[in-house]
Amino acid sequence: MKIVIADDHAIVRSGFTMILNFQPDMEVIGTAADGAEAYAAVAKLRPDILVMDVSMPPGESGLVATGKIKADFPETRILILTMHDDEEYLFHVLKNGASGYVLKSAPDEELLLAIRTIYEGGTYIHPKMANSLVRELFSRTETSGSAGDDTFEQLSVRELEVLPLIAKGYGNKEIAEKLFISVKTVEAHKAKIMGKLNLKSRPELVEYALKKKLLDR
CATH class of the missing domain: 1.10.10.10 (Winged helix-like DNA-binding domain superfamily/Winged helix DNA-binding domain)
Structure with missing residues (x-):
């Protein structure tokens, strides 16, 4: 698996690169510090997987870059990395083309599992967040068309x-x-x-x- 890592912290990029390159079936072929750099790296390197932090100030965020990259390079699967376990935000990033969502607090084993899962064509969501996503989907169905709905979806x-x-x-x-x-x-x-x-x-x-x-x- 050829992988690009996008995160605004150099130490995070270095740490993830060491972890992934240690795996016999993974190779980090590039890194990026924000969404614009992530787009450029994907355009140049055409990785199988892009592991991307959703929040990368002051440059372009992972949320914006996800939609752009998925539209132009649909063959690259995107795994979102974030500190936040918010189901509404999860719903939005998945809708914009991400194939998975992993919390930064997750153990290394979960990151590796998520990468392998989306590489094989699946979607990876932590079980806790999967339950929240189901509840959010039901909530959206029940309130569809309601004038008072104020979710991120708007x-x-x-x-x-x-x-x-x-x-x-x-x-x-x-x-x-x-x-x-x-x-x-x-x-x-x-x-x-x-x-x-x-x-x-x-x-x-x-x-x-x-x-x-x-x-x-």
Whole structure:
């Protein structure tokens, strides 16, 4: 299995590279520090598996990169690595093309199992998160079409990046620089977020971000 690892921490990339290269059936052929680098590495190296952290500030996040990579290189299977066990976030990354979801707190054996599972064409989700995902799917089915539904599903991938930065107090220019987009685009995303979630002020937006644990990302 040819593997690329994307994580914004060099020590994490080095550690995972050692673990995976120690396996007789795995070889790390490249690494990346953010989503843009991950896309470039996949385009150049065409790995079987991309192991990618979902949150890689200040560059492009794994959430945004997942959708782009899956659209352009569908043969590469993506395993999302994250600190957060949130079923709504899990639902969103799977919908955007990831084949698996592993917590950073998981033991090495689980990471290896996840990689082998998705390489063989399966989907890997930790049992605890699988149960949460099933509950979330049932919840979405029951509330489908409800005007009061305020899950992540209403937001685009880019809006999911902009929202926590607004809630953390960053200005439009700072957000634009972090995400490599224009100030005008940031303003447009902010307006769409407020409209989709029926929020009237920044305090309401901050409260929503806290409720959804977005400030931890």
